[in-house]
Amino acid sequence: MRAITLHDLGAPPALADDQPQPGPRPGEVLVRVRASSVNGIDRKAAAGMLKGRMEYRFPVVLGKDFAGTVEAVGDGPTRFGLGDPVFGVVMRPYLGDGAWADFLAVGDQHGIAWVPDGLDLPTAGALGLAGTTAVDALNAVAPRPGDTVLIAGATGGVGALAIQYAAAAGARVIATARPGSATDFVRQLGATEVVDYTGDLSGQVRAVAPDGVRAVVHLAGDGAQLAALLTPDGRLASTIGFGPDQHPAATSIMASPEPATLDRIADDAAAGRLRVPITGRYDLADVPRALTDFSGALGKLGITVS
Ligand SMILES: NC(=O)c1ccc[n+]([C@@H]2O[C@H](COP(=O)([O-])OP(=O)(O)OC[C@H]3O[C@@H](n4cnc5c(N)ncnc54)[C@H](OP(=O)(O)O)[C@@H]3O)[C@@H](O)[C@H]2O)c1
Incomplete structure (x- = not known):
């Protein structure tokens, strides 16, 4: 699959098209990622600024925000069904296995929620973190x-x-x-x-x-x-x-994307009570440029994955 990866500290993030597709383990869902966005932590991770604070698991697939559809579910009960539109934030104790990829496997209890009617995936992908x-x-x-x-x-x-x-x-x-x-x-x-x-x-x-x-x-x-x-x-x-x-x-504070919080922000955005100002949009391959443009940008920079 395609992904934006970091191969070493000091190396520039780049598009790779040979990353292994993750499989959902029990308690996880596999998301076909459609949209994401750039956050401050992505820029810091890509620049190697989190060295010493978080483990970099190379090649690091970058990206925190995601929105897409459930492509597969792991064994056992899960909150989500195939095809469900979902969004959220990748929360891991290390840097890697991120959202700037065609597919993402994430636990179904925390950092993920349904995209409600009235909220499009590109907006949901810029909303989570x-x-x-x-x-x-x-x-x-x-x-x-x-x-x-x-x-x-x-x-x-x-x-x-x-x-x-x-x-x-x-x-x-x-x-x-x-x-x-x-x-x-x-x-x-x-x-x-x-x-x-x-x-x-x-x-x-x-x-x-x-x-x-x-x-x-x-x-x-x-x-x-x-x-x-x-x-x-x-x-x-x-x-x-x-x-x-x-x-x-x-x-x-450390942001914690509880399902209740994700539901609230998604409902607010769907109802028009919360505007998500996406002032620039980039394809996955253009993420390196988005990271450069992030400094000085207003609001959110969105990423279209597929
Ligand atoms: N603890 C957590 O859980 C958590 C979660 C999310 C984000 N964060 C952090 O929170 C910060 C904000 O996140 P973000 O995604 O909103 O980042 P962001 O988009 O880069 O927002 C920061 C904004 O502050 C402006 N700015 C720079 N220096 C300033 C100053 N001295 N006074 C006032 N404004 C200034 C920047 O403008 P210019 O672009 O013109 O410099 C930019 O518009 C980042 O450092 C991020 O890493 C932490």
Whole structure:
């Protein structure tokens, strides 16, 4: 089968057409992958930046997000039937056996859910990790109606969805973005205030929230600088490792794609309550270019596998 593989640290990711097709073991389903997307962790994995933190099992088939149809099921009972449309996130304790491939074998209990009617596979393929992370981060800071939430890194895949969930919770959203199209992008998603992170971020936030912000969603930037903008009862949720050791109000989160979370984000997207802004689309063979384009891109970059 075809797959985007990494053959060694330092080697560029490339399309291979001779990867063995995985077989589903008991408790697993075999997914014919139709769509995926690029996430921050994919770029880090491809660049070898996760060395020492996760095992690289070469050749590493990259890719976290997937959407497709169930092609086969392993022995024993399974939640899914042949032909079911599914989506989710590859969760393994190592790097390899990823989603940027024609086929993917995954356990049927965690990191996978049905694609509901009204949600297309290309959109579902861009939703899993970013949507789960946005939900988990917002749950960690639990904004109330009227709270001010600062989203740092609002222009990326997670941020684009976090803006919408924070706004839906009734919060006033301050988003980081450069001037121009990035500012328009976050405003269209529900940000009421925009601050340019390349300038005096703290001063700009203080200008629109003199008493500070009740919550920070930390997807990029300096965690300590952001935490200093919190109100006394404020909370910060970080996806990039800024936690209680660095600041008492901080929680470091690891996204966990529980089926209930995947169901929620899929239902929200199907119902039009959640927009998944896919601003670029690439065929599987063009994934190396997508990884290059990822830096500086707005929202999600989608991958069409087949
Ligand atoms: N812990 C977890 O479970 C988990 C799960 C998912 C994601 N993550 C991590 O969370 C981060 C966000 O993920 P993502 O997929 O949304 O990545 P992304 O698409 O790269 O989003 C990051 C965004 O932040 C912007 N940015 C860069 N420097 C900034 C700064 N100093 N202040 C404010 N914004 C800045 C980037 O703009 P430019 O592109 O212009 O630089 C980009 O739009 C990544 O580091 C990812 O690895 C962690």
